Amino acid sequence: MGTVVVDVMPKPEILDPQGKAVASALPRLGFGGFTGVRQGRRFELTVEGEVTEAVLEQVRQAAVTLLSNPVIEDVVRVEAVADPSVADA
Template identity: 75%
Template structure:
């Protein structure tokens, strides 16, 4: 089934306590390569049939209106998923 991926991240100027907690935990577990971590959301929207431009536009609108909170979050990506990368 074709899948549209929507990625939502906290805006750069917004504090991200989950990301901070992970950034603190990583070096304690031996992962020292990472300076900063941000945690956001990834949505997979499954579409019956083909992904038309109209459906992709619907996904963009849904991303802006329902899947993200524009006060604190940015929609960083809306794209059709490569089948090889699909999780379901």
């Protein structure tokens, strides 16, 4: 089995109230030095067998068609990962 991670983010011109709330909370909690926060979504898709280029292309199509709203969101990453529990950690 393989895993593919899809990250979806709001387009830059779209307001991000969750990101703004986190950005304003960070300094109050003692975390300084951050100039902005954007809140996105992450999907982990498990596939049977190996993650091939054909599988990645199918995931890309699903990401644009189903996993994101192309009017307000961008698919920013579609990537095979060995162990999703440690991806980008």
